[in-house]
Amino acid sequence: MKFRSRLVVDLNQLGENHQLIKDLAPQAQTLFMVKADGYGHGMIPLVRFAFLELGIKEFGCASVFEALRIREELPDLDVDIYVFSDIQLELQENVGVYLEKRLIPVLSNVSEINYILTHPEFSHLPLCLKFNTGMNRLGLSLDDLEDIVDVLKKYGRKSVYHLMTHYANGSFPMVGNLRNEWQRARFYEVKDFLRTNGIMIERSSMANSGAIEQKMNVDETHVRPGLMMYGPSSLNDEYKMHSHWKGKVISKLETYIVRTFDVKKGTPIGYCSTPCPHDGVVAILALGYGDGFSTRYVGASLYHQGFKGTITGRVNMDMAQVLFPVEARSKIKAHEMFTIWGQTEGDLKQFSDETKTIPYEIFCSLLPRVPRVYEIGGI
Ligand SMILES: Cc1ncc(COP(=O)(O)O)c(C=O)c1O
Structure with a gap:
């Protein structure tokens, strides 16, 4: 007996789950959510395998610390690493970290946008904006859209690198659930507003697992699966008939x-x-x-x-x-x-x-x- 308890992770199954996601979202690139140490499965081996064997090039972390681990432990991988929630952008010590380690902060309030635009050292930092379309957690307000466009133009930014929002009710039906429909409509409003005002959107994503399982928003350039990569469905039992998910726990x-x-x-x-x-x-x-x-x-x-x-x-x-x-x-x-x-x-x-x-x-x-x-x- 060599162990007392262990978590055996089948990387082939990770690949199969990813292929099933590709079947549901054939046009979209995968931004694989590996925060919380790859949902407990061990972030580094998963990122390495996902990049080398599955061709995934974008990964989502919660904190600078998690993102740094990927960059430092896998320095040769040419991947985009997004920092989603705990970005700590305004800490002076992190300025160099974002730049040198090529991390992408997901901006969710106007002061963060201003901070980036007013600091010349960030002039090449990709702008990733996350809007609050109804989750009411982190996210830019639609009320600030005009100001955001003004400040982007003022500082000569012509495009947003990645525009995103996050569903509050991903485990509910995508069609018929009012909050999901509301969030979708608000996201399209944001996209329209930016485009009408001459701001290009290079990448966009809405769908986490619940939406992908329902083949919703898979026409954006990216999907952001977390849980389903590891196997489980995130739909509540009573809504399972809306799910196309056939993945298995890894x-x-x-x-x-x-x-x-x-x-x-x-x-x-x-x-x-x-x-x-x-x-x-x-x-x-x-x-x-x-x-x-x-x-x-x-x-x-x-x-x-x-x-x-x-x-x-x-x-x-x-x-x-x-x-x-x-x-x-x-x-x-x-x-x-x-x-x-x-x-x-x-x-x-x-x-x-x-x-x-x-x-x-x-x-x-x-x-x-x-x-x-x-x-x-x-x-
Ligand atoms: C912004 C964002 N996108 C995508 C995901 C992935 O969600 P899921 O694990 O439900 O697929 C998360 C996870 O919490 C998230 O916070």
């Missing part, structure tokens, strides 16, 4: 059974002495909140050798208890590998439903103690 979370023992109904186990709800066999897994396996996962179902167990008692820092029915006794053995989620989305989806989380959060919760292992070819 990872498998594996652990092993440290020990098993029989219990009787009422036997207290673990911290807080939780009484077992029925007779059965307990498997102690080598996975706890020190690995990112949350105490909130208690009560969720896990499967082994065809038997359904339940996470029982408090999840500890290093271990979790799973209670199986008595009939499973001969099949639940110490030292065996145990899969928390595999490649079929069903498992991860069911786990996220039962734990009242979302696949994004389950992926991102995994801590560094869980090694990421990369394989090319089925996992």
Whole structure:
């Protein structure tokens, strides 16, 4: 046994998911969202593979720190790296970072645009503008459009490098959901306004996974998939009929059974002495909140050798208890590998439903103690 728990990432499946995205959005380039360490899968190996094997040349990070990691660890890759939310543009120390490391800040307020335009050293920095069309998080206001055009013209900028907006309701239907329709109309308004006023738009994107799955806004020059690259659909169950997504989860979370023992109904186990709800066999897994396996996962179902167990008692820092029915006794053995989620989305989806989380959060919760292992070819 060489590991206690590990996340096995199938890079071929990443490639297959990307091909499926290309099938849905044949005209669009991919701006692959790799923030939060590649949604927990390990940003650097994913960016390297995506660039070298899949031909993806644009990547999205949340912070300067994440973007810098790509540039510093993969200095030979000629890629565009966007910094989306935490751009810290006005920090003097970052001026050089953006320029020397060729990072692209996604500007979402007028003061950032002014800052770039009034600092001559930024005169060649690509202008990436994100508008708030209804998400109401970050983003330029449509009320500022005239001022933005004025200031662009004043400083001789004739084009926007990348114009974007982000859907608030990507997990809802793209047609019929009023907010989605509203946001789309506002984005077209922004595009029209800029073009009518002589500002060229070099690139544009709206679609994240939810929209791509519904083949919406795939006629912009770019799409910005995050979650679907890693496998899961982001549509809510009741709207699954709107999804064309056939991708599979690229990872498998594996652990092993440290020990098993029989219990009787009422036997207290673990911290807080939780009484077992029925007779059965307990498997102690080598996975706890020190690995990112949350105490909130208690009560969720896990499967082994065809038997359904339940996470029982408090999840500890290093271990979790799973209670199986008595009939499973001969099949639940110490030292065996145990899969928390595999490649079929069903498992991860069911786990996220039962734990009242979302696949994004389950992926991102995994801590560094869980090694990421990369394989090319089925996992
Ligand atoms: C601006 C922006 N675009 C695209 C994405 C990718 O979204 P998803 O993972 O739902 O595809 C995100 C992720 O949060 C985002 O913030």
